Amino acid sequence: MSELPFDPTALNIFKHVELEINTACDLACFACDRFSDVTTDLNMTVGQVALFFAESKELNWEWERIRLLGGEPTLHPDFQVIAEMAIDYRNEHPACFLQVLSNGNGKHARWKDFCAQHNISLHVEGKSPGVQPAWFNNTRITPVDRDPSVGELPPCGIFDIRGCGIGLTRYGYFLDGAGASAARVAGHDIGKQSLREVTWQAMQDQAKVLCRICGHWNPTSGPVVTELVSKTGQVTGPFWTKKLAEYKVKKPAMTVYGSSKTS
Numbered sequence: 001m002s003e004l005p006f007d008p009t010a011l012n013i014f015k016h017v018e019l020e021i022n023t024a025c026d027l028a029c030f031a032c033d034r035f036s037d038v039t040t041d042l043n044m045t046v047g048q049v050a051l052f053f054a055e056s057k058e059l060n061w062e063w064e065r066i067r068l069l070g071g072e073p074t075l076h077p078d079f080q081v082i083a084e085m086a087i088d089y090r091n092e093h094p095a096c097f098l099q100v101l102s103n104g105n106g107k108h109a110r111w112k113d114f115c116a117q118h119n120i121s122l123h124v125e126g127k128s129p130g131v132q133p134a135w136f137n138n139t140r141i142t143p144v145d146r147d148p149s150v151g152e153l154p155p156c157g158i159f160d161i162r163g164c165g166i167g168l169t170r171y172g173y174f175l176d177g178a179g180a181s182a183a184r185v186a187g188h189d190i191g192k193q194s195l196r197e198v199t200w201q202a203m204q205d206q207a208k209v210l211c212r213i214c215g216h217w218n219p220t221s222g223p224v225v226t227e228l229v230s231k232t233g234q235v236t237g238p239f240w241t242k243k244l245a246e247y248k249v250k251k252p253a254m255t256v257y258g259s260s261k262t263s
Contacts, residue, residue, distance in 0.1 A: 021071075022043040025106075179206065
C-alpha cells in the first residue's frame with residue numbers, strides 16, 4: 001500500500017513528543033539547552049500530564065515516541081505517576097516507544113529496574129558533575145548574535161517530523177523542547193495551549209520567532225554554523241547575556257498549560 005500524501009493542514013501529523021516534566025537538574029552543564037544551569041522553573045503537574053494524555057485520546061493522536069525529560073526527569077517527585085500514565089497510553093497504543101532521557105545521575109539508579117520492568121527505554125546521556133560534556137554545542141551563541149539583521153529563519157533538521165518533534169512544557173506545546181526553553185527565558189509567550197492547535201502552520205509560525213534565537217540552529221544545507229563549547233569556551237553571546245540578566249530580575253509572564261482546567 002502506498003503512503004498517503006503529506007497534508008500539512010492535517011492534525012496528528014507529528015508523531016514524536018518530548019514532555020519536559022521539570023527543569024531542575026543535579027548538574028550545571030554550561031549551555032544546557034533547557035537552561036538548567038542558570039534557571040529552575042516549576043515542575044509540570046500531574047494534572048497537566050493527564051491533560052496531555054486526555055487530549056491525545058480525544059484526538060486519537062497516535063504518538064510513535066513519547067520521551068520524558070527535564071532537567072533531570074527522575075528528580076520529579078511524581079515521576080512514577082507520570083511514567084504510569086505513559087504506560088497506560090502505550091497499553092492502548094502498543095507501537096508507541098517510551099523513553100526517559102537521563103543524565104545518569106539524579107535518581108537514575110532508583111528507577112532503572114522500574115523502567116526495565118515496564119519496557120521503558122532509560123537512555124543515558126552520560127555526564128559527570130563538574131565536567132563539561134565534550135559534545136555540547138554552545139547554544140548561548142545564537143543566529144541573531146552572528147547577524148543582528150538575520151530576520152526569520154527556516155526550521156533546521158531538529159524540526160523534522162521524525163526528529164525531536166513537539167515539545168510540551170509547563171507553558172504549552174512548542175516546535176521542540178529547546179525552542180520551548182528559549183521561549184520561556186526570552187519571554188515569548190507563544191506556546192499552543194491545546195493539542196488541537198498543534199498544526200504544521202502553527203509550528204512554522206513559532207519557528208519564525210524562535211529559530212533566530214536558538215543556538216542549535218543550522219542551515220538545512222551548507223556548512224555547519226554552530227560550534228562546540230570546547231572550541232568557543234564558556235562564552236555567552238550578546239542576546240542571551242541580556243535576556244538572562246533580565247530573567248534574573250523578573251521572570252517573564254507565561255501562560256500555563258491547562259491553567260483553566262488543571263491546578
